[in-house]
Amino acid sequence: MSSFVDLLNSPRETRPNIKFEQPGEQADSQHVLARVAFEKNGFAPELHKGVPTVGVPMTTETEPGFHEVFAASGPVVAGREGGLVYAVDGRHLFCSIQVTERDVYRDAARIAYDSAFELATRLGYPNILRMWNLVGGIIDDNADGVEIYRDFCAGRSEAFALWSGRILHIPAATGIGTRGNGVYLYFISGRADAEVHHLENPRQTPAYHYPESYGPKAPSFARATFADGILYISGTASIIGDETVHKGNISGQVDVTLENITTLISTENLGKVRAEGGYTLRDLDLIKVYVSRPEDIPFVRSRCEEVFSPDARVVYLNVDICRPDLLVEIEAIVQ
Template identity: 35%
Template sequence: MTTITSETALPPVRPFYQTSERRDERRQMIGVVQYRAAEEGVKIADGVVTVTVPSPGNSVTECWPAESGTITSGVHGDVHWSHDQENLFAALSIPDSGALGEKVRQAYAALLTTTADLGFPQIYRVWNYIGKINDSNDAGLERYRDFCRGRADAFSDLAWAPHALPSGTGIGFAEGGVTVFLLARRTSDAANVENPLQMPAYEYPDTYGPRSPSFARATSVTAVGAPSLYISGTASIRGHRTIGNTLEEQIQVTMENIDALLASSDGDPVRFETLKIYVRHQEDMDTVATAFRDRYKVTAHAAPVLRADICRSDLLLEVEGVASRNDGPRP
């Protein structure tokens, strides 16, 4: 029997972006995410998990190409999944309601259990898109905090240690309930990274809600000897507090946080392959996108900008990305 190690396993998947709904048919995919004005949902189309995130004003398709020619897909309950034997893409959507916490707990439990049952225990990236994220639920609790309570409860129920929590993004759009999708690996070759300039999110004080946000600032995957760094949604937060009253100040602090993550990770992955840029106000989109594309030398094609709500009402932007070491192979 062949032993799979981080030196022989397939590399982690990296995204590419299209500004249309049509998928690139020349490459096999394990996941496709459409950000556009449409009803939310998750389905399997032609063997590929296809996620629709309702985001009026946006039109971006995010593609996750397989690293092998052998694709397997299926559905377990509400969880739709597809994998290339090493990397798993799994997703589900939660219909909107006046209270999210318990439904999120159940959904997260299903996602975590399904990935483990399928043999992909190493979750290395999670995205959470929440409709009306800064609004209040029926009990007066902010919907993001309601979501965080359900997510944290699911991790606690399954005895996940805080240091094992994967990198994540929590972003809001004008419509929808909750859409969650993740990447997981069969090989345990990932390590989470915290930012020395920020308090770990899972240690936030209770002023931010009944349960702290459950994610790491980044995750490094070391397969095939060339680390890839998956940076969580990063904003203008120092310690646990929002910093900066102007757009320019928040851009600068966010860049400093990203630079600290790049410098802290093993293997020092310093070249961004892709960025995904979220901006609260339509009139700020061009300014923010240009600043980050220029700073990190990423083309507009590889760094889409989305009009979105951020998890704190005083935050104006958030940026995530996938980086690799300069001598590592490009996707």
């Protein structure tokens, strides 16, 4: 088996291939860096046939589950350290950890991030490209009467502050609810020499500059990350500046969300770091659409089918969003 040093020193294909699969479509595990199972029941990160695998409770009994699969770009070394499960392939690190349900998450979130950042830097992958934070009860209150998402964000922010200068930048991310309890964290990161650009949206206040009215510590994420020829678009919602707009109006919120993504990926914005210019909504590949009210899903699906490519893989998940007044959130990847 290859060693970590061998993987870091050997040339590799730079582009990770990420795809959605139905469980019956599972790829050969020899070519898989990691797998995230979106199913009715979650399970803690584990090594399944040598592949880091985590199950997130995001679907109902009547909805089909799916897997998000990260393909390996070279020989893989996988392992476990405490609650962390991870794999590297010479260009990328995948890492996942679960924070079990508790009364207050702040300290546990900081410790989880701290351990993940220590692993990433020690193995030589300090360029975080994309993070997912899947939070049970995201808009509920913790034991201190603080919204769980704000509680979680405080611990996450403290970890980023602790690792400032070693974890190179704040990346694209999604913070979204689940149908279970606890927090599921996973991310993909690159080597220190990776060319990585983190983008903001001129229509929106950077999340890490949100005022204290949104919590004691601002959320730690960029609106998008462009690296290795791949664009990772963070969870995007009906927010202008830092304020939710079109409260209670699903049509208005879908329109603003799509307008926000259009601006984010435009030539005027993305063209600052991508020589070929920007993208349009028809270029989006892997799209997750989170809808908080189940009765809104048919409308949201219809609207998305109008603007996205028929070749795009799109999944719809009925879960809570990080603000009670947000009805829809969309994330995507272009690769």
